[in-house]
Amino acid sequence: MLNTGDILETIKMIQEENLDIRTITMGISLLDCIDSDIDRACDKVYEKMMRRAEHLVKTGEDIEKQYGIPIINKRISVTPIAIVSAATKQSPVKFAKTLQRVAEGTGVNYVGGYSALVHKGFSAGDKELIESIPEALAETKNVCSSVNIGSTKAGINMDAVAMMGKIIREASEKTAHDHCFGAAKIVVFCNAPEDNPFMAGAFHGVGEYDTEINVGVSGPGVVRAALQKHPDANISEIADVIKKTAFKITRMGQLVGTEASKRLGVPFGIVDLSLAPTPAVGDSVAHILEEIGLESCGAHGTTACLAMLNDAVKKGGVMASSHVGGLSGAFIPVSEDAGMIDAANRGSLSLEKLEAMTAVCSVGLDMIVIPGDTPADTISAIIADEAAIGMVNSKTTAVRVIPAIGMKEGDTLEFGGLFGSGPVMKVSSFSSSKFISRGGRIPAPLQSLKN
Amino acid sequence: MRAVVAVIGKDTVGILAKVSGICAEYKANVMDVTQTIMQDLFAMTMLIEISNLTIDYVDFADKLKNTGTEMGLQVHVMHEDIFNSMHKI
Numbered sequence: 001m002l003n004t005g006d007i008l009e010t011i012k013m014i015q016e017e018n019l020d021i022r023t024i025t026m027g028i029s030l031l032d033c034i035d036s037d038i039d040r041a042c043d044k045v046y047e048k049m050m051r052r053a054e055h056l057v058k059t060g061e062d063i064e065k066q067y068g069i070p071i072i073n074k075r076i077s078v079t080p081i082a083i084v085s086a087a088t089k090q091s092p093v094k095f096a097k098t099l100q101r102v103a104e105g106t107g108v109n110y111v112g113g114y115s116a117l118v119h120k121g122f123s124a125g126d127k128e129l130i131e132s133i134p135e136a137l138a139e140t141k142n143v144c145s146s147v148n149i150g151s152t153k154a155g156i157n158m159d160a161v162a163m164m165g166k167i168i169r170e171a172s173e174k175t176a177h178d179h180c181f182g183a184a185k186i187v188v189f190c191n192a193p194e195d196n197p198f199m200a201g202a203f204h205g206v207g208e209y210d211t212e213i214n215v216g217v218s219g220p221g222v223v224r225a226a227l228q229k230h231p232d233a234n235i236s237e238i239a240d241v242i243k244k245t246a247f248k249i250t251r252m253g254q255l256v257g258t259e260a261s262k263r264l265g266v267p268f269g270i271v272d273l274s275l276a277p278t279p280a281v282g283d284s285v286a287h288i289l290e291e292i293g294l295e296s297c298g299a300h301g302t303t304a305c306l307a308m309l310n311d312a313v314k315k316g317g318v319m320a321s322s323h324v325g326g327l328s329g330a331f332i333p334v335s336e337d338a339g340m341i342d343a344a345n346r347g348s349l350s351l352e353k354l355e356a357m358t359a360v361c362s363v364g365l366d367m368i369v370i371p372g373d374t375p376a377d378t379i380s381a382i383i384a385d386e387a388a389i390g391m392v393n394s395k396t397t398a399v400r401v402i403p404a405i406g407m408k409e410g411d412t413l414e415f416g417g418l419f420g421s422g423p424v425m426k427v428s429s430f431s432s433s434k435f436i437s438r439g440g441r442i443p444a445p446l447q448s449l450k451n
Numbered sequence: 452m453r454a455v456v457a458v459i460g461k462d463t464v465g466i467l468a469k470v471s472g473i474c475a476e477y478k479a480n481v482m483d484v485t486q487t488i489m490q491d492l493f494a495m496t497m498l499i500e501i502s503n504l505t506i507d508y509v510d511f512a513d514k515l516k517n518t519g520t521e522m523g524l525q526v527h528v529m530h531e532d533i534f535n536s537m538h539k540i
Contacts, residue, residue, distance in 0.1 A: 006537070251537045
């Protein structure tokens with residue numbers, strides 16, 4: 001018989017500590033939909049995606065009911081559209097509209113993969129796709145875009161970095177009437193993972209199965225609640241508590257992923273070992289750091305606490321799952337985390353500190369609202385800095401910043417729902433234009449002589 | 452298939468009778484029951500076999516939950532596997 005204490009603990013995690021499965025994401029390859037006729041290609045894309053994902057939402061809901069675990073999002077990721085659209089030699093916006101139709105037809109809340117991989121250089125279709133991002137995101141609601149501009153093996157494509165600064169600004173301007181939401185749907189990556197189930201950066205890499213199921217878990221509230229029970233523990237003990245908690249959270253992800261893959265008849269890809277916060281009270285990564293002993297997230301010591309947290313989450317999670325992948329680690333999106341929002345508002349969390357934090361945790365500068373008059377070159381320079389951290393440390397880093405058109409430091413941009421609200425954060429007013437205008441490539445770094 | 456029924460709330464007369472009554476009505480076989488009183492709180496967990504349920508699993512779970520609500524209790528019905536996977540290596 002099961003232990004009553006264990007049963008009650010699980011129920012408490014779900015009821016009071018916001019434990020949930022953040023997303024079941026179905027990755028679908030579109031390589032067999034390529035056609036030089038864009039309309040025919042779009043028809044094939046629509047047909048294949050609708051066929052594969054027909055039962056995705058229903059299956060997610062059934063599992064939710066049977067196990068009593070909330071599954072917040074059901075999503076789809078696809079082959080980077082730049083690869084699919086290259087043969088058409090036309091603007092790929094039609095593909096974005098097709099993805100939107102699939103989102104509506106299947107009931108998923110996001111489709112990711114309006115993407116291009118240009119970490120070394122542009123191939124056919126890449127520039128056209130990147131240039132079309134602002135239009136594609138303004139004309140669709142549930143389509144997400146990502147661009148990989150650097151990697152540890154290739155270096156950083158500075159021409160792409162320069163382009164992305166402009167694209168992010170343009171996406172924000174085109175959706176200024178809608179909380180600048182276009183920019184919140186673009187992620188610029190260095191070392192992008194090919195099996196990431198989380199939006200906005202999900203796409204389905206070319207080395208993956210034809211169709212697969214990836215699962216992203218959540219649970220900052222559970223980790224914090226576990227730490228609250230150990231107010232006097234030392235850091236070794238704290239790390240152990242986090243590992244045990246991460247193990248339990250990840251086991252739930254593994255169970256749901258395996259079950260979804262069985263019911264849908266597609267292979268199970270990975271569990272993304274993540275602590276993904278939401279703006280809900282008690283679901284914050286910043287609050288975990290504060291529970292460990294910081295007065296406010298962003299104080300000196302934040303980077304060290306986050307490094308320990310991130311590592312412990314991975315150590316606990318790795319044993320709980322047969323396959324781990326995606327972004328795996330603690331997320332630190334500002335607008336989606338109640339504790340981060342408070343820390344930014346009270347002035348303890350700055351862009352510079354966030355940048356340091358990204359060197360030791362999953363992803364990067366995420367959901368950060370910057371002043372509306374930030375020049376494109378400055379955004380590009382923010383991307384370059386962040387990509388450099390990822391490139392040198394052989395890890396994924398990303399930038400998702402939102403220039404709040406018409407707003408300045410101290411204002412607040414409201415998104416609503418899972419996206420929360422973001423205080424406009426200070427950006428350096430000194431120019432990086434000359435550096436960005438040079439173009440070219442940052443050569444790949446040495447992987448030895450590490451100091 | 453086996454499910455866990457967890458009942459939490461203020462202790463009153465007849466909780467076990469009511470819950471097991473519903474189980475019997477829809478042919479869910481009770482395999483094990485544990486109950487404790489923690490402070491003032493009544494906590495009961497029940498392992499049931501639901502392969503021969505005469506109604507849909509979701510409807511059955513709803514019936515138990517609604518009965519619980521009427522008695523001022525929280526009732527959760529969840530598949531056994533979730534607990535096995537989270538708490539056993």
